[in-house]
Amino acid sequence: MGFSERPERKGTFIDLFSGCGGLSLGLMQAGWDGLFAIEKTAGAYKTLEHNLILGTRYKYQWPEWLPQINMEVSHLIDNFQTELVDLRGKVDLIAGGPPCQGFSHAGKRDPNDPRNKLAEQYIKVVEIVQPKYLLLENVRGFNTKFKNSGGQDSIPYSLVVKKRLEALGYGVSFRIIKSSEWGVPQHRPRFIMIAKRNTESDNFDPFIDLEKFRRGFLVKKGLCPDKPVSVRDAIGDLEVTGKSLVPNLDSGRSGFVEAEFVQSSSPSNYLQLLQSQRDSTPPNSLRLAKHSEIVSSRFQLILDKCERGVTISDEFRTKFNIKKQAITPLDGDLPSATVTTLPDDILHYLEPRILTVRENARLQSFPDWFAFQGVYTTGGKQRKYTCPRYTQVGNAVPPILAEALGMLLDRHERSGAV
Known part of the structure; x- marks a missing residue:
């Protein structure tokens, strides 16, 4: 399957651990409607608010029941569970990039870093809302084994998350994608996980024909698919x-x-x-x-x-x-x-x-x-x-990469592939 324009139909997404809004911006540029985003730090939320809540180019719908303030995902779960349950069937996608310092090769790669467990909060919201699709972005180290206390390799945290999502009825597929191959002037390898509800993982591969899609996306953007942006x-x-x-x-x-x-x-x-x-x-x-x-x-x-x-x-x-x-x-x-x-x-x-x-x-x-x-x-x-x-x-997630992923998800949905 190649690249094609997105139709008028728009899917709705929630962005968890949104940061300043790079992932949300890219999805909106791809034609998705943002319902709301959750970010705990005041600085990043202030940028998110300025551009995507109070801005004029792209805006979240934002439900009346959710305060427009910075908050932790745990606060959302603890205080708005009834409202989240009511979103079942109304949210097509939950996207997010749980903080990644504990997984990063640039850091200490501490398997006990409490930030590693924030993916559990992402999964909890998925369990409550039950969207059709999931998009999770993280550093490459998310898919790398840790050394356990005995010096032996443990399984990558990506496989822990994959098993948890499969238990909730999702087919799960992931790739390591180099940002420079998608129009971003930066090497930046990223872990990308996509999941679909009521699908068997063995038969689920939204990344099929990825290279053909990549070339079409870049050409449509006016960028050369054979030479990275410098x-x-x-x-x-x-x-x-x-x-x-x-x-x-x-x-x-x-x-x-x-x-x-x-x-x-x-x-x-x-x-x-x-x-x-x-x-x-x-x-x-x-x-x-x-x-x-x-x-x-x-x-x-x-x-x-x-x-x-x-x-x-x-x-x-x-x-x-x-x-x-x-x-x-x-x-x-x-x-x-x-x-x-x-x-x-x-x-x-x-x-x-x-x-x-x-x-x-x-x-x-x-x-x-x-x-x-x-x-x-x-x-x-x-x-x-x-x-x-x-x-x-x-x-942040590079918005151009996020836009490509949004279009990739939409292409998969329209194809009826499983």
Whole structure:
């Protein structure tokens, strides 16, 4: 089956652990109607609210019984179970990306991390609402074995979730998908699980003919299916060199500057895509970091001496006394390394600095009209309790990938495949 346009019929979805709204945005762009989303952190919810609750381009329906506030999924389950039961037969899809730090190869991969159990809350809502389809996104490590206390491999948590969903009557299929193959200028391998109610897992494969669908989707988007979008395609117009620096006004803090936004005279196809619905207002979140001369010099040394697109070596770190464990200087002609929640994990391909929030958002495929809210960064003890803009972007599902998945689900539904 190839790619085709979505018909007028729209399915309804709920987004759990929604973050700032990348998955919801992509599904809405694919033609799905969002009922509501649940996000616990105030910062991410503020961005979600600004763009997808109070916004004008895409909006959730939002039921009257559910407060428009940030909350945990457990709060939804404990306080609105009757209302959730009433949604049976009215919700086609439950989507979500439970927090993934405990599974991530970039972290400690702790099998006892309490955040691993948040998938159980996702399953509980599924059990109550009983939607036709499920879409679960996570890091690649979700499908990797942990070492148990005896040093032996345990089964991946993905198989634990799969068995739980099968017990609820769902056929389950999953793949590891590389974001760069779907129009996202970032390698970012992601675990994608799709499930369908009243279907046998042995006969359920929504990913069949995925390559044919992928090519059709990218061509329709005006993107080349044979060459990934590069970093320069995505953020080349935001280079600072040669531009005036003006005060940054969207962070609520004085003393910061940003490069004056200049509309590109020859935007890449990818950039045209991200700017297609933007009005004359420049995108927000362009604030430049304040680097000391020592830090800027160190970054310039990395750009001068290290291979681009590859994490700097331990030998280089030792030689130049760099404490940071993982820094990747970007290659402008290739997709980016994975955008994380830490601003200094990647360096600009040309200028000795970290990327702005907007540049990271471009690498995540957020459109320029999508405005991030809240503080830019936090440190110390507050890092555990807040979700600043850099973290919002790093945690998000790339909207273009989410849009493709939404269209993939719709294609499967229309095909009548099981």
